[in-house]
Amino acid sequence: MSTQASEHYAPQDWSAYLDGELPAARRAAMREHLRQCPSCAAILRSFEAVQRGAEQLAQEPAPTRPQLRTRLVAVGAAVITQSRTRRRWLLCLGTVLVLVILAGLVAALWHGIEQRSTPSPAVADSKARVTLERVLITRYFVEPPSLEYDVTIHNGDSRPLEIIRVIVSDPMGEKERPVASALRVEPGQTLQRVFSRPVGENTQLRPGSYRILLETSDGRLVAEKVVP
Amino acid sequence: MTELDVETLRRCRRGDPAALGVLYDCYRRPVYYLARRMVGEAEAEDVCQETFIAVFRAVVKFEGKSKLSTWVLAVATRVCLMHLRKRRRQEASAEPADTAETEPMTLLSxxxxxxxxxxxxxxxxxxxxxxxxxxxxxxxxxxxxxxxxxxxxxxxxxxxxxxxxxxxxxxxxxxxxxxx
CATH class of the missing domain: 1.10.10.10 (Winged helix-like DNA-binding domain superfamily/Winged helix DNA-binding domain)
Incomplete structure (x- = not known):
């Protein structure tokens, strides 16, 4: 390859020149060179003949098949309709899923806020009381050790108190304890109960706050004990 | 090659058979030519059909980043290459490799x-x-x-x-x- 008029350009340059894929300045220099170089002009002419021939071949008409056209177009229309329907369904499904998830999140958030901010009506208005007498770790011969919450529940109200859910929390974590069937405390009745949760083999009672929450039909009762 | 107008393309995306017919008529010749050159006359029609089915299937997603003609030919290219690969597997033929060597320059008289x-x-x-x-x-x-x-x-x-x-x-x- 050369940029001097007296020297020749490489054949690959003429191939790119023919395709118009060279920068304008280079193209201009090569065009100038062509005027005085018959051998480069012959290379370009040969490439050009091949290229024009290929372009002419590409113009040949394709055989017509009207039936095939009709069939292909029908298949195409069916494929597109099917794909659009599927996309629409997926979009609907996606939207419904997103809405359900959002609703769930909002409900969970709302419930959380309510739990944190609403004072327990049972605690605020009623005469029902729960007292956490003591917490201790008991070790039996066969069963794994457990952390026990010794609780006294007194119902000073005129209507029965139903305990639906019990949640215990301590420095080691929070756990919901099962209540087989709703635990009922009659008006004026005082009840003693032990709620326990299993703990590890070598667990010791840690200092800190131990808390029990009784969820009742009317609200919540909470008792706390601090272990020094 | 002529390009489809925007309205026809929009109708193609909706699956309008008349518009799909226009698309087919517009690009059948170049697709057929490419297929014939690449896979030969016997299989050209198959490649053509496969190309248009692929084009119809994907036209919904065509974003217009390139010309429609370029996109259709790119689809046809992929279908051709797929056919050639399949044929090679079946025949285990010895296709002359595209070496980096350049032929000695010959000029046409x-x-x-x-x-x-x-x-x-x-x-x-x-x-x-x-x-x-x-x-x-x-x-x-x-x-x-x-x-x-x-x-x-x-x-x-x-x-x-x-x-x-x-x-x-x-x-x-x-x-x-x-x-x-």
Whole structure:
């Protein structure tokens, strides 16, 4: 390859020149060179003949098949309709899923806020009381050790108190304890109960706050004990 | 190659059979030509059908980043290459590899340069004897509107490779034509 008029350009340059894929300045220099170089002009002419021939071949008409056209177009229309329907369904499904998830999140958030901010009506208005007498770790011969919450529940109200859910929390974590069937405390009745949760083999009672929450039909009762 | 207008393209995306017919009529010739060059006359019609089914299936997602003609030819290119791969697996044929070597430069004598029927027939034969990717590059370049960049995109290769493939293909074609 050369940029001097007296020297020749490489054949690959003429191939790119023919395709118009060279920068304008280079193209201009090569065009100038062509005027005085018959051998480069012959290379370009040969490439050009091949290229024009290929372009002419590409113009040949394709055989017509009207039936095939009709069939292909029908298949195409069916494929597109099917794909659009599927996309629409997926979009609907996606939207419904997103809405359900959002609703769930909002409900969970709302419930959380309510739990944190609403004072327990049972605690605020009623005469029902729960007292956490003591917490201790008991070790039996066969069963794994457990952390026990010794609780006294007194119902000073005129209507029965139903305990639906019990949640215990301590420095080691929070756990919901099962209540087989709703635990009922009659008006004026005082009840003693032990709620326990299993703990590890070598667990010791840690200092800190131990808390029990009784969820009742009317609200919540909470008792706390601090272990020094 | 003519391009479809925006409205027809929109109707194609909705699956309007009349618009799909227009798309088919618009690109059938170049797709058929490419298929015939790449896989031969016997399988060209199959490739054509597969290409249009693929085009119809994907036209909904066509974003207009390239010209529709370039996109259709890129789909046709992929279908052709798939057919060739399948055929190679079946026949385990020895396709002449596209070596980096360049043919010694042969020039056409002036009598050859007339684009007469005889010359075109010989050129078509010579094109059929080119290695696969050179044949593909020359065929795609036969559609005037396709730039090196568009060919590179259709063939999934670099621009420099297109430049080299076209040059080597032309040299080889000249040699094959001279050998007749």
């Amino acid at each position: 002036p009598s050859h340069e007339l684009l007469n029927k005889e010359f075109l027939k010989r050129l078509a034969d010579a094109m059929d004897r080119l290695p696969e990717n050179q044949r593909l590059a020359v065929s795609l370049r036969s559609f005037e509107e396709m730039s090196y960049e568009e060919i590179a995109r259709a063939m999934n290769c670099r621009l420099e490779q297109v430049r080299a493939m076209l040059f080597r293909a032309r040299c080889r074609l000249l040699k094959l034509l001279e050998g007749h």
